[in-house]
Amino acid sequence: MQKTYRLFTFILFFSIFPGCFASKHASQNNAPIVDDHGNVCSQVRQILDLTNIKTDGSLQDIVTKTQQAWLRKAGTERWEMETYLTEQDAALKKLFHEMNMFEAIQPQQKQYTYFLLLGALFKTMDQRFAHAIELYNSGIRFDAIVLLAGARPALPAQGENETTFLNYNKAQYLNQIPQTESEMLQFVYDHAIMPASMRNIPVQMIDVPMQTTPSGNVTRPTTADTIVHWLATNPKPGNCLAISNQPYVQYQQSVLQTLLPAGFSVETVGVAAKDNNDLAVMLDTLARILYQEQKRIQKYKI
Helix, strand or coil: CHHHHHHHHHHHHHHHCHHHCCCCCCCCCCCCCECCCCCECHHHHHHHHHCCCCCCCCHHHHHHHHHHHCCCCCCCCHHHCCCCCCCCHHHHHHHHHHCCCCCCECCCCCEEEEEEEECCCHHHHHHHHHHHHHHHHCCCEEEEEEEEEECCECCHHHCCCHHHHHCHHHCCCCCCCCCEHHHHHHHHHHHCCCCHHHHCCCEEEEEECCEECCCCCEECCCHHHHHHHHHCCCCCCCEEEEEEECCCHHHHHHHHHHHCCCCCEEEEEEECCCCCCCHHHHHHHHHHHHHHHHHHHHHCCC
8 A cells, every 4th residue: 555655646746747857858878968866967977078177066066167168158149159179079979979969859649739839040940840740741649839939030141031931832922021030930830831631720829029138138039938928828738749959959848848837748859960060059058958957957856
């Protein structure tokens, strides 16, 4: 009877606090990047050594040091980062592979309540929605589609321009050229070639305004901002399939686990990253994963 009670208690705890367990995208040694006790995996410790970062071993100190050393400067986008060159390139890349930060992540279920498409550059949102269509064609199903984006202005130098939109799926007859991330994501959805049954799934657009920092700077909305705005619409609890792409899957999984309340579960999936991805971007992303995992653990600390 005592064993049955303990098992029931564990199951109940897990169902109430789905985000308190480490991110499901474990490294190849079956250890998460950060476990629920705040211990980082061996690959992170090796990357710290290879990049000459000395810490006391605690997650708090690791986060502090990696935020200083790896994080891109405030106001700088990933594509604006300087290339990270080191004699340790091959060793670092191997460790990122071992942490599944290059590899494609696939859904583990067939039926979801929500399909969440996360905003990004136009070409990335297009890739993500194309992947969603592939998953749907493979038998994955969802009850509702949620498009999560913000009012970030289009970036012509990054392919977000009139030429791109006019050539997209032969969409020559446009009433208006998309001007923001949200408008571009709506454009992707409107012009995507998908099965009629997928087109009939209810869709919700979350369009988040530009954000003002305490210092008065105006910045683009983040993944967290879009999720907070979606939750403000009071969606019913359910299981979510979020579409990202590597190397950002584990970071966005951690953000979602931190923010989604009891009753929600989430899987974040995405296509593989190119093997020539700049190590500066990989280190920046790992720094964000470590920071977000610290927040997740602090939230669910009992």
